[in-house]
Amino acid sequence: MEILIHNPLSRFLIQAFLIIACSRLVGLVARRMEQPMVIAEVTAGILLGPSLFGWLFPDTSAALFASDSLPLLKLVSEVGLIVFMFLIGLELDPKLLRGRGHASVIISHTSIVVPFGLGGLLALYLYPRLSDSSVPFSSFTLFMGVAMSITAFPVLARILTERRLLRTKVGALTITCAAVDDVTAWCILAFVVSIARATGLVGAVWTTVFAVAYIAGMLFVVRPFLVRLGERGSSKEGLSQDLVAVTLLLLIVSSWMTEMIGIHPLFGAFMLGAIMPNGTGFAQSLAEKLEDFAVVFLLPLFFAYSGLRTHIGLLNSADGWMMCGLIILVACLGKFGGSTVAARFTGQGWREASALGILMNTRGLMELIVLNLGLDLGIISPKLFTMMVLMALVTTFMTTPLLRWIYPPEELAKELADVPERTPLPTAAEVFTVLMCVSYERSGPGMVTLASALAGTGPEARRLYALRLIPPTDRGSFYLDQGPERQGAAALTPLLSRAKELGAEVRPLSFVSPKPSHDICNVADVKQADLVLLGWHKPILSQTVLGGTVYEVMRGAHTDVGVLIDRGLAAVRKLLVPFHGTLHDRAALALARRLAQQVGADVTILHVVKPKRRSDDTLGAQRTVDEVFEGEEGGALQKSKVLLKVVEHDSPADAALEEAKRGYDLVLVGVGPEWGLAQRRFGIRAEHVIQGCPTSLLVVRHHEPAAVSARATAPVPKVLPTPLAVEPDRS
Secondary structure, three states: OOOOOOOHHHHHHHHHHHHHHHHHHHHHHHHHOOOOHHHHHHHHHHHHOOOOHHHHOHHHHHHHOOHHHHHHHHHHHHHHHHHHHHHHHHHOOHHHHOOOHHHHHHHHHHHHHHHHHHHHHHHHHHHHHHOOOOOOHHHHHHHHHHHHHOOOHHHHHHHHHHOOOOOOHHHHHHHHHHHHHHHHHHHHHHHHHHHHHOOOHHHHHHHHHHHHHHHHHHHHHHHHHHHHHHHHHOOOOOOOHHHHHHHHHHHHHHHHHHHHHOOOHHHHHHHHHHHOOOOOOHHHHHHHHHHHHHHHHHHHHHHHHHHHOOOHHHOOOHHHHHHHHHHHHHHHHHHHHHHHHHHHHOOOOHHHHHHHHHHHOOOHHHHHHHHHHHHHOOOOOHHHHHHHHHHHHHHHHOHHHHHHHHOOHHHHHHHHOOOOOOOOOOOOOOOEEEEEEOOOHHHHHHHHHHHHHHHOOOHHHEEEEEEEEEOOOOOOOOOOOOOHHHHHHHHHHHHHHHHHHHOOOEEEEEEEOOOHHHHHHHHHHHOOOOEEEEEOOOOOOOOOOOOHHHHHHHHHOOOEEEEEEOOOOOOOOEEEEEEOOOHHHHHHHHHHHHHHHHHOOEEEEEEEEOOOOHHHHHHHHHHHHHHHHOOOOOOHHHHOOEEEEEEEOOOHHHHHHHHHOOOOOEEEEEOEHHHOEOOOOOOOOOOHHHHHOOOEEEEEEOOOHHHOOOOOOOOOOOOOOOOOEEEEOOO
16 A cells, blocks of 8 residues: 555545545436435545445555545645635526515525524534533534525525426525525624634624625625626637636635635635626636536545544444434424425415425535534534534435425426417317427427328317427536526427428427436326327437337327337328237327328338238238228318238338338338337347338337227228228239
8 A cells, every 4th residue: 555655646646536436436326316416425425434434444544544644635625615616606696686576585584594593592402512611602503503504505406407396486486595595694604704713802893894895895896897807708709718817816816815804715715706797608608617627526525525524433322313313303394394384474385385495405515515614613523513414414315305205297297398378279189289309409300290290280280399308417507597498499499490381380398307208208198198209319228219218208108109210201191001900000000090181191001911821811901991091071081092002021021111112201110029119128239120211210109908099090980081902912
């Protein structure tokens, strides 16, 4: 070990490697549990500390994380905190603090006052047991009040985004209250730190005077300069390295000034970010340059440093764990209880009020920053620090599962898919609804061409929805400015342009989705879709087109699903339907019938039989086709040509490919192994029919046998609309 660690730099590099690697590994588990990354990073820090790594491998831990190496780790982590607090200030939109109404004022103030009061009462019990006379009781009480009042604004914004609540009523109200809480709590904490650092009453007064002067200077001198700087950074020259250097210099000066005043450099970093103008792209471009390095490299060092100071072994008695449980109980009672009751008092329903209380109880990173300040200042002991770290972990960890219980995916889908209808919705028998799920821009025009033909020509007879699901990113900043509507609009532009050419009205939907298959199925239920139309894309971990999200939607949707492999679909005039008699084939046949009825498309039904079994199979296919294509006299179906073509071939898939080469606009085929289209999540071989088909292809999956088409093959007068020709194979 001494060979590897021969100087401070070598030790620091090994420490950084272990910290980042462990954070990312634990992060894989956290993502599977739908937990924010902060949970993984805090847990990784605790695992590398004396609670586990130091307990299992004491000699190795002592060598890697020697006490004389911790000051360097602390210094670098504090630099990371300064940059991150600047980013938090950038993320804080001042517009959230203005004009949000009576409810947000009451809830935000209650969510500060109630936890602060309960924290003060808890301090009466904890002070004689976990502190000593060298710590002033007033400082201890004020600190406990602040620690109970913190809400993790960045973690909260991340959870709201991933749970698709940010654009809902409860999400908008919660993020407003959290922003107010964030500012208020940091102001109170600055006051507490100034009191703890002051040498007496005169020192406290001077600290307050200098703090007020600093804030005034930032608002009235530095902010106008930043406005001009932002205008220059938003020009066509963009954000140059000189502008980044100027901003970093201001960050250093601001942090240094608050340190000299006696507050903390973090307040200076947060203040500079908060006054940075975010009406232009300057702040966003700046964050993009700084965020990845700060979040991926510097911030985990802070979590690891916190973990090295967390000694779970100090809670070696029943009394210790009882006090830890009491802290967690008081923290939840104050933040969750106070916020929930206040929200209910302002007229929110119990579901919305409970969701808001759960979200406001999230602490995460901000709590750890506060706790480390308290430990550095000597206000709290290492034992109390450990208890409070566990409280921060528990209250953050419980947010996502409780929120999923209060706000199940079905309820979220109802809110997110609630697009006001411009015209009254016809009865279910008159309307045909298609939900188009757009993954890539290029798939949009072909999807709307097919959907418009399926749904019909009159707006009163169709409902077309274009759904764009945006995968969540690793970025933590600027979620409030990068709305899914803006990203979704860009991806849906080709589809909407094509819809305008066709004269079809399409209602766009877009939101962030960590589980696209679940959201597609939920939106389809909410909109009562007759068909879910998916665009083709090859899954990352599979060679099969019908794997991944497509497979999950096919398995989970409560309606028919079609996967369009678009190879330049511009019109739907000539259709080929390979037919083998399965329920999925019947569903493909029913869609072909609808296309024939709505747009007068000619339909060729290809029935493939084994050699020497031609007559019996042909008769069965004839009866099925007669049942599906019987319809009312008149209409577009009268003008279409329906042809049943029977061929002998050992391979139905190869026979379908040979026929598809004869010039069709679209091939409709039911999913199934007879066509080489088995549904499977993973696969190492691409589907032969999909890869070899020379024209556009629609793979159809039928929902359930009982529903064979109460819509598509409803009983009607038994009159064949056009003579059904049966053509033998001439090949």
